[in-house]
Amino acid sequence: xxxxxxxxxxxxxxxxxxxxxxxxxxxxxxxxxxxxxxxxxxxxxxxxxxxxxxxxxxxxxxxxxxxxxxxxxxxxxxxxxxxxxxxxxxxxxxxxxxxxxxxxxxxxxxxxxxxxxxxxxxxxxxxxxxxxxxxxxxxxxxxxxxxxxxxxxxxxxxxxxxxxxxxxxxxxxxxxxxxxxxxxxxxxxxxxxxxxxxxxxxxxxxxxxxxxxxxxxxxxxxxxxxxxxxxxxxxxxxxxxxxxxxxxxxxxxxxxxxxxxxxxxxxxxxxxxxxxxxxxxxxxxxxxxxxxxxxxxxxxxxxxxxxxxxxxxxxxxxxxxxxxxxxxxxxxxxxxxxxxxxxxxxxxxxxxxxxxxxxxxxxxxxxxxxxxxxxxxxxxxxxxxxxxxxxxxxxxxxxxxxxxxxxxxxxxxxxxxx
Numbered sequence: 407x408x409x410x411x412x413x414x415x416x417x418x419x420x421x422x423x424x425x426x427x428x429x430x431x432x433x434x435x436x437x438x439x440x441x442x443x444x445x446x447x448x449x450x451x452x453x454x455x456x457x458x459x460x461x462x463x464x465x466x467x468x469x470x471x472x473x474x475x476x477x478x479x480x481x482x483x484x485x486x487x488x489x490x491x492x493x494x495x496x497x498x499x500x501x502x503x504x505x506x507x508x509x510x511x512x513x514x515x516x517x518x519x520x521x522x523x524x525x526x527x528x529x530x531x532x533x534x535x536x537x538x539x540x541x542x543x544x545x546x547x548x549x550x551x552x553x554x555x556x557x558x559x560x561x562x563x564x565x566x567x568x569x570x571x572x573x574x575x576x577x578x579x580x581x582x583x584x585x586x587x588x589x590x591x592x593x594x595x596x597x598x599x600x601x602x603x604x605x606x607x608x609x610x611x612x613x614x615x616x617x618x619x620x621x622x623x624x625x626x627x628x629x630x631x632x633x634x635x636x637x638x639x640x641x642x643x644x645x646x647x648x649x650x651x652x653x654x655x656x657x658x659x660x661x662x663x664x665x666x667x668x669x670x671x672x673x674x675x676x677x678x679x680x681x682x683x684x685x686x687x688x689x690x691x692x693x694x695x696x697x698x699x700x701x702x703x704x705x706x707x708x709x710x711x712x713x714x715x716x717x718x719x720x721x722x723x724x725x726x727x728x729x730x731x732x733x734x735x736x737x738x739x740x741x742x743x744x745x746x747x748x749x750x751x752x753x754x755x756x757x758x759x760x761x762x763x764x765x766x767x768x769x770x771x772x773x774x775x776x777x778x779x780x781x782x783x784x785x786x787x788x789x790x791x792x793x794x795x796x797x798x799x800x801x802x803x804x805x806x807x808x809x810x811x812x813x814x815x816x817x818x819x820x821x822x823x824x
Contacts, residue, residue, distance in 0.1 A: 425588065425591040429461040433461070434598050436453075437599050438602070444605075444606070445602070445606065447482070459488065463592070465577075466488050466489070467486065468486045468574070468575070469486075470574045471573040473567070475614065477618060479500060480502055481498075482499070514540075515542065515553075516555060519555055524557075528553065529552070529553045532552060550577045550578070554575065558572045558596065558597055569611070572604060622681070623686045624686065638750055638751025638764075641748060643698040643700045643707065643745070644745045645696075645744045645763070646696070646698070646699065647695070647741070647774070649693050649740055652737055656735050669693060672693070672737070674721075675721035679721060680695075680718075683711070683717065696772075704745060705794055722738060740775055740778035741778070741784065743791050746790060747767065748767050748768060749765050750763050770817075773810040777808055781806075781821075783821040784821075785821055788819065789820070792818075807819075
C-alpha cells in the first residue's frame, strides 16, 4: 500500500513539476512580449532560464551564440548558470577562421550541428551517450548529465553578414538528465527566444554600423530619426582637420599592399585621440580627418580639441618608433583647428545622404591645415579659436597673417608653444 501511494505521489510530483501546455504557452507569450519591447539579449536569456527552471525544467547551464556585423568581433555568446549568483554573462569573441580559435570551433558540437544539416544534437550522458567532443568531455567532468544543442537557421533574406543562425545549448545535472517532455518544451520555446535574440542583435548591429561609419553623435541622431534630406541644425563647433605629411609621395614609393595598413595605423592614433577627448570624427577623406568638438562653453570645446592633439602626438611618436624599428615608412600629421557656426545634418540626394557639417568654417579649417607646410608648423589654429580659448589653457604663438585660398579675408594664425 505504501509503495502504491509513493508511486502515485511520484507521478503527481512529476506532473506538477513538468512544463505543461499552460506553462509553455505562458513562457512563449512572455518571450514574444519581451522581444517586442526591446529587451537586451542577456536579460532575455536570464529571465527565460529562471522561468523554465521555476516551471520544473532541470536546467543547469544555457548558452546562446549569435554572430554579428562588427569590425572587431565575430559574435557574442550569452551564458547562464544556475550555480552562479549573477546568473548570466556576455562574451564578445573574435574571428574563428584561423589559429587556435578555428581549431576549437571545428572540434565543437555546434560546428558539427551547423554542417550536418541537423536541427538538434543531444548527448544524454546519464543513459550512456558518448562525450564525443572535447567540450562535452569537460562537461561530464563538471557533473553535467545531459547536453542539448539546437540551431535556428535563417533564410537567405534574413542573413546579415555572417549572422545566419542562432546557436544554443542547454545542460542538466539531474540524475537522469532531461526528460523527453523537457526536450520537447525546449524545442518549442527556443525558436521564439532565438527570434527575440535576433531582434536585439539587429538593433545592436544598426547602432554599431551607424556609429562606425557616421560617428557617435551623427549615428545616434540618425537612429533617433534624423534622416530626412535637408534636415540640419545650426551649431557652434570646434572644427578639426588633419592630414598626413608627404602622403602622396609615400604612396607613390610604397608597395600597394602597405598603403592600407599605413593609413590604418595613423587613423587609429588620430581617431582614438579625438574620441577619447569627446570629439566626433565625421569624415575620413583619404589621409584627411574631419572632426568636431561641441560643448556649452566654447572654451571647453577648444580645450577638448587640444587634449586630443596632445594625445595624438604621443600616440604618433610611439607609432613612428615601432614603424621605424620595423623598417616601415612613417610620417606626422598636420592639424588645423578653427571654431565657428556650421550646418550639421543630412546633405545629398534622395537616395544617398551624408550626415556631416557644411559651411564657410569647414572650408576655412581645411585651408588652415593646408598652410601648415608653408608655415613650417605641425599645428595651426585660427584667431577665432585663439579668442575662444580660455586664458591659461595653452600658450599660443603668432605665426603671422595668411590669405586662405577661397576665403575673402586673410587671417591671423597661431601655433602651440611646446
